[in-house]
Amino acid sequence: MTSMLVQVEEKSFSVEKTLLVENSEYFRALFESGMKESRQDEIKIQGLTNEGFCLMLSILRGERPVLSCDEIIFAVECAAFLQVKSLTKYLINSVNSENCLVMFEAAATYGLLDLFHTAALLIRDIYSKLENDLDCLPEDLISYIESLVPSTLVAVGAHSPKPEFLEDCSRTVCYLDQQQNKWKTLTKLPDEASTSLAGITVLDNKVYIVGGVCGVNKQAVEQSFCYDVSSNTWSKFPSPQQLRYDLALTSKEGYLYAIGGEYERTLLASVEKYEVSSKVWSFGSHLPQPAACTACTQTMGRIFICLWQPLDTTEIYEYETNKDKWLLIATLKRSQSYGHCLVSHRDNLYIIRNGPADDFLRCMIDRFNLTTLQLTTLSGQYVNSKGALFNAVVRGDTVLTVNKMLTLMYSIEENRWKPRKECTGFPRGGTVHTFLLRIPKKVLHSEADLIYFEKHL
Template sequence: MTKLHVTVEGTAFTTDKELLVKHSEYFRALFQSGMRESSRDEIQLHNLGAVGFLITLRVLDGERPLLSCDEILEAVECAAFLQVEILMKHLVNLIDPDNCLVMYEAAATYGLLDLFHESALYIRDIYELLEKDIQALPKDLIQYVDSLMPSTFVAVGAHTPTIEFLEDPSRTMCFLNEKDNQWVSLGCIPDNASTFLAGVTTLNNKVFIVGGARGANKQVVERSFCYDAENHTWSEFSSPHQLRYEVTLLGHEGYLYAFGGEYERVPVAYVEKYCLSSQIWTFGKELPQAMAGPPATKAMGRVFISLWKPQETTIIYEYDTDKDDVVPISSIKRPQSYGHYMVGHRDNLYIMRNGPCDDFLHCTIENFNLSTQQWTTLSGQYVNSKGALFTAVIRGDTVFTLNRMMTLLYKIDTCSWKPIKEKSGFNKGGTMHTFFLRLPTEIKLMASKLYKNPHQSFT
């Protein structure tokens, strides 16, 4: 390891030269230029803050620090000047209601386009909460936010492939018109698609369905499907090498990850990832144990999986997507209980587990904080009517849960979920899949017109 001494604002830092060259376009150009500076082991950076450079070094060293608004401004400046992609991604993962406007203006000032766009999308999704503060932004920044499509809550029930002429209302995918408090159909999923025990996830404003089963014998479904929300079209794509049902599917940074599942009633530990650009499935490192439907989520730009050893221990693993490795993070023991679902928010993982003595109606939520590495049990128990908590998805600081009777919204913070609003339930039987999509206005308008006049066709 070659040491490099860097002075910023009078503060001296000693770091790994190869690490800077690997992650910073600025240092790569500097040390590969052949100029006199390229052979030095001491350099001085001007017009940068020492705090921002320290944050950069921490992120390059694998840390994921939480930042104040003042620290964000310095980090954005460093990310732009030094062209550090990994720092920019970390800033994107830190966007929240408290800092999104700071992120947005800073990214606009320093030309970080990805951070600019992601901050604007976040602001668009919680527009009502920030409306007064948004008006203080420059006019062009307000116009950009207004031009974006907000996230819409979407649900689809569990159903198996059926013959084409047999009408099955459970095959419809619907979105919640929050203003009118009505569920509106986006039309049926393809005839050969299954959402029963299937892996369902979103990525790049598309819905992906992998695996699934049909019939009481759980015959595996071999075809995979994709819904493109921007043009309202369905298409097929290749299935994983190992066919399976009750597979967990997760989308992350241009890849789909398929974890575990069952094939011919035998649990499997396989992990496969699908590259959207190359359209190829490849095997990754297997899970530590075979499991059907292992809970998985994302937080702080990282992928996490929950496994268990019945009936006491829930174990959290990180799936390191860069190193293709499965790393144990923490575990928790609860008598006759284990985690059934997991959702990430900021630097927290929330694990929903059954109540005492396998009581699946009353669930307890455990919080694992990634920064402090501490577990906290949220106060009280949550009524998990028809698996509502097992479909939890988050927009901003609001949790959306769903059952046949109602859509229940919670305000989320580290130690509590507080019910804040009830909306219409989704009157479909069985398990449900929920997610957010950015639906074009014209598609939502056409679907709403069809809802009011079902004799029209949705085209």
Template sequence: MFGHSSESEDGSNCGGKDGELYKPCPPSDLVSAKLTIVVGGTLFSEEKMLLVQSSDYFQAMYRSGMKECHQDKIHLQCLQARGFLIVLAVLHGEVPSLDEDDIVEAIECAAFLQVTPLTKHLINLIDAENCLLMYHTAAIFGLMDLYHAAALFIRDIYGELDAEVHKTLPSELISHIESLTPSVFVAVGAHVTCGVDESVHNASRTVCYLDETRNNWKVLTDLPLEASTSMAGVTVLDNKLYIIGGVHGVHKQVVESCFCYHVENNSWTRIASPAQLRYNLTLVGVDSCLYAIGGEYERTVMSSVEIYNIKIGRWTFAAHLPRPATGVACTKTMGRMFVCLWRPMETTEIYEYISTKDKWQLVTTLIRHQSYGHSVVGHRDNLYIIRNGPSDDFLRCLMDCYDLTSGQWSSLPGHFGNSKGSLFTAVVRGDSVFTLNRNMTQEYIVDRKSWKPRRQMKGFPRSGSLWTFLLRLPDSHMLQL
């Protein structure tokens, strides 16, 4: 499928001249050793260890026993120098923006060299402008993770791209998109269980999804009897719904059991509990891990953070927050996770969790007069900080935007209606943000410097706190939509 080769200076390919085998490169030879890579006539010098750790191609080469693993210079044929430059930029922690030509060359390199960090970066860059190019090119080069991610993105905004899809994509790629199920807007309200005698089906104990075609909320599932969403951590990761912590009963005791909802078979299972029980926490899912952030236990506010690896089913402690906090505003975008720590009355600090270093790094500080209460929404390379207006206008939100690329703040014009907290439950789908309260579901189209109302739908018929998220329902549900 790929049709590339890697050649040494004398023109022999990675198989070695006449299949000649040599001893694998000793690990000691990789430490601090440099390799010169010739791509399209351009020479690059890079640490061998970084290449081996980040690329399956280089890892295989240095384990192969071929003579190339003992050379200080190799040639990569059929790749473009610009694409390899993008590879190196990503491996060094940069987040380069890419035009159409860059995208094609980067996908080619990611597929041939099997560079997972670059593939993740490309997935993070998918948007309405480039998704068709990403999808088609990933199909050509067999970069399957990007292929699947782009297909799902297109499916979610299919109505907006329908004409362009049929104009630009081959029929087999269109058929694959149409075979997928789009994500739907899902909500669950806060509910405290009062014991096992409680009715199994109770309207306040249901998870519901929005049928956008019929403009109506429908029941997806009931919460388990022992589960509580009051002051709990609630999030979705890999199309599964997780509920961690919270309080239950008339005396608001901390919940010890944690639950996972499997949408494909409409079932709930228990998962391990964090080492530190907690409520009023924030729960977010990133890269197959759940992060339980801050919260309280026995009325003590905590700064501790625990990570649950869903693949191995185990919790571990991570670096503490810079200070104790409850109900931390948190978002993820571009494969990165951010929290807002508020200092009454006028200061918000934004921290990013750097998983490779297990530390919270200060990104920026926002100071606004009479700023209190906030949430944060990540969209592309922008963070939108949503805060209450001045004290005489409590129910209308103000919004500030932080550009992660330029490092600049800007204020969005106007106010945003926030009756009963709609903007504090924002969910991003494509270039839209869905917000929700009891009165209405509001969809905004997000431009870099503005949120433009697109349509209003039925509100969620529950009072109190809400959690909203996206799920992909199985065909049995989608046939009802």
């Protein structure tokens, strides 16, 4: 494997040539140009900081550094100058409430459009929190942020496909209008769709429903459904090759991942991924063990699940999609307790589990930090009124939880979740699926939807 020296400012780096060619459009073009630099063992790059180049190399080699504000600017400059997509992706996955303004301004300066848009979306979601800090931005950048649609909490109950002879006005997907403190109808479920024991996820602001059951015999639903909120329309797409229900469904970079589940009362270990562009399902690496109702989350561009072993043991696995490999990253032992829900915030995973012994009205929350690899238990216990905490989603620095009685929001703090705000509960009983969508104003104010809402809810 050929190495070469790359001089940036006063510092020289010994780098594998293939690493640069595979990851940088700049170096790929340089080495394929036939220019004299392409045949040299040492080249010098002008107009770039050695700090940015060093950060790029560390990320290309698989490291995950936590970037300071100055390092963000160096890294953004390097990603734009050398056209390094994997560095840009790392920056996108690192956007949070503390660095989003720096990411946004740097991306605007150096022309990284995907990072620019991602940072702007987060700023839009936490606009009120950052409003006093936005004065430092040029007016055109503020206008861009304000033109975006903030994310909205959306929920749907567990519904089986509707028999032709039965009208079921409750089969609706609803969103929380926080200003009016009301749940309103967004769309009706297709008659054939099931959300009972189905997998539901969001990709590119579209809702995907896979699996589910109909009837008391838990017959697997053979069709999958997609809701495009921008056009307010539903469409069908193929189901996995192995029919399944009670699965975990997540999405990443143009793919859906159907993880485990059950079929004909048999637990499954199989995993399938669906390429949205080609509409094709293919099998991936099996789970370490068969599992249904698997807790799953994503953070920083990484997929995580919880599996439960005998003897009060919870194991946290990461699914490395580029290697199609499951990696055990932590083991949690808690007497007479098991996990129900997994959510994430920055580099922390939160495992939400029932309280001591059989006290299911209270929850305990354990935090696993991906940087330090340390497990800690958050202080206090959390009231879990009829399963609210078991459908938690995170928006910005806020956890949103839902049940029929109330919608409760928590601020994520260092050692606890602090109750922040209460809204009205979801107007349905039973299991609730929750997720976030960016709903265009034309859909929010659809006359048909408003009429339907007033009539049936």
